[in-house]
Amino acid sequence: MNEETAEQIGRAFVLTIADLARKNPHDLKLGLGRDMRLSAPSMGAAYRDGMISEGAHVIDAGQVSTEMLYYLVGSRGLDGGLMCTASHNPKAYTGVKLVREGALPLSGDAGIGDIRGLVEAGMGVSPGGGSHEKIDLWDEFHAEAIKFIDPDKVKPMKIVVDGGNGMAGPMVGPILKKLNMDLIELYFEPNGEFPDHEPNPLLEENRQLIIKAVKDESADLGIAWDGDSDRCFFIDGDGRFCDGDFICALLARAALEAEPGGLILYDPRSSRAVPDVVAAAGGRTDLSRVGHAFFKAMMRKEGAVFGGEVSGHYYFRDFYCADSGTIPALTILQLLSVEGKSLSQMMEEFHSKYFISGEINSEVADPQAKMDEIEAMHPDAEITHLDGVSVDYEDWHFNVRPSNTEPLLRLNLESLVSREDMEQKRDEILAVIRG
Numbered sequence: 517m518n519e520e521t522a523e524q525i526g527r528a529f530v531l532t533i534a535d536l537a538r539k540n541p542h543d544l545k546l547g548l549g550r551d552m553r554l555s556a557p558s559m560g561a562a563y564r565d566g567m568i569s570e571g572a573h574v575i576d577a578g579q580v581s582t583e584m585l586y587y588l589v590g591s592r593g594l595d596g597g598l599m600c601t602a603s604h605n606p607k608a609y610t611g612v613k614l615v616r617e618g619a620l621p622l623s624g625d626a627g628i629g630d631i632r633g634l635v636e637a638g639m640g641v642s643p644g645g646g647s648h649e650k651i652d653l654w655d656e657f658h659a660e661a662i663k664f665i666d667p668d669k670v671k672p673m674k675i676v677v678d679g680g681n682g683m684a685g686p687m688v689g690p691i692l693k694k695l696n697m698d699l700i701e702l703y704f705e706p707n708g709e710f711p712d713h714e715p716n717p718l719l720e721e722n723r724q725l726i727i728k729a730v731k732d733e734s735a736d737l738g739i740a741w742d743g744d745s746d747r748c749f750f751i752d753g754d755g756r757f758c759d760g761d762f763i764c765a766l767l768a769r770a771a772l773e774a775e776p777g778g779l780i781l782y783d784p785r786s787s788r789a790v791p792d793v794v795a796a797a798g799g800r801t802d803l804s805r806v807g808h809a810f811f812k813a814m815m816r817k818e819g820a821v822f823g824g825e826v827s828g829h830y831y832f833r834d835f836y837c838a839d840s841g842t843i844p845a846l847t848i849l850q851l852l853s854v855e856g857k858s859l860s861q862m863m864e865e866f867h868s869k870y871f872i873s874g875e876i877n878s879e880v881a882d883p884q885a886k887m888d889e890i891e892a893m894h895p896d897a898e899i900t901h902l903d904g905v906s907v908d909y910e911d912w913h914f915n916v917r918p919s920n921t922e923p924l925l926r927l928n929l930e931s932l933v934s935r936e937d938m939e940q941k942r943d944e945i946l947a948v949i950r951g
Contacts, residue, residue: 526566
């Protein structure tokens with residue numbers, strides 16, 4: 517992608533949103549944001565010019581996090597929005613996230629294919645007639661985000677915060693300081709050069725610095741964000757990475773305290789810790805396919821109060837069903853304060869009972885054939901096909917699903933017996949996948 521492509525995508529985005537909204541392009545109001553990528557100023561300007569050239573009015577929030585673009589679209593009732601970002605990817609990458617009214621994402625199933633078709637067919641002469649305005653969203657966003665907790669309940673803590681030179685510093689830093697947190701800041705300034713590490717905390721090599729700092733500083737916990745800061749990840753006081761399944765369970769518990777009996781969504785890769793915690797808290801659960809487009813649509817349809825994925829995407833009904841990297845951080849801090857426990861203690865509840873493999877990727881020539889083979893090997897299990905193949909037994913289960921973009925199979929397996937049992941079963945399934 518380059519600026520020429522970006523302008524074409526901006527134009528096609530307007531036409532696609534106009535079709536979805538059944539409006540004239542000249543009646544559309546669209547949000548625009550960009551992250552700290554080196555190419556973001558020029559790419560963002562090209563997206564803006566494309567949208568204006570098709571007649572839309574563009575509200576440009578400048579350099580923001582992705583969830584702030586969602587907030588802009590949702591809070592102002594805009595027809596859609598465009599975020600110029602490459603999320604957690606390395607320095608050279610560029611990209612775009614696209615949403616329609618209500619911050620509901622366009623996807624390969626709805627919208628993105630239409631944009632691709634328009635661009636490939638050639639856009640022709642643009643009608644012009646659009647306009648734009650610039651706004652500063654920062655103070656408003658900070659004021660709204662802190663409403664998701666009771667600041668008086670949050671006790672001061674010593675926290676290592678790693679922004680990965682992404683958008684987390686300006687997004688959540690001022691809120692944490694207002695809560696009187698003692699912050700040890702790592703790479704908290706936006707910098708598209710990413711001089712220290714890539715902004716993807718899911719990769720173990722990108723967590724080593726925050727883990728070391730948590731231990732060296734005897735911090736209560738660490739929090740790391742990805743590049744566009746719509747995901748956050750936690751390190752407990754012992755320097756141990758907190759799996760997304762277990763954080764999802766804690767966030768679900770907090771959501772049910774606020775709304776007893778509510779519906780929680782989780783994904784097929786998740787630990788049984790999530791439905792177990794929800795059931796114990798008197799809530800209800802349902803499964804969603806992996807991916808934010810599916811989660812957000814299902815949350816709206818079913819009225820779910822919260823949804824979570826093992827990848828660190830956490831969705832909140834009261835935040836336009838969008839994912840946030842701010843609200844989970846604030847919620848966990850309040851939960852720790854109210855329960856009077858450390859994050860290490862809260863994680864032990866899960867580590868002592870749920871033994872998970874984490875996601876393991878294997879390159880295979882024919883993913884569907886491998887999934888068929890694996891399914892045939894487990895005739896006595898409960899088999900479901902919501903996303904890939906899920907195989908469930910009473911005391912262990914696993915999910916195998918293909919990547920949407922690569923010739924990979926992704927395995928997530930859990931045993932409720934022991935870590936040794938999990939490792940044995942994990943290796944048996946991997947032998948089939950890689951055999």
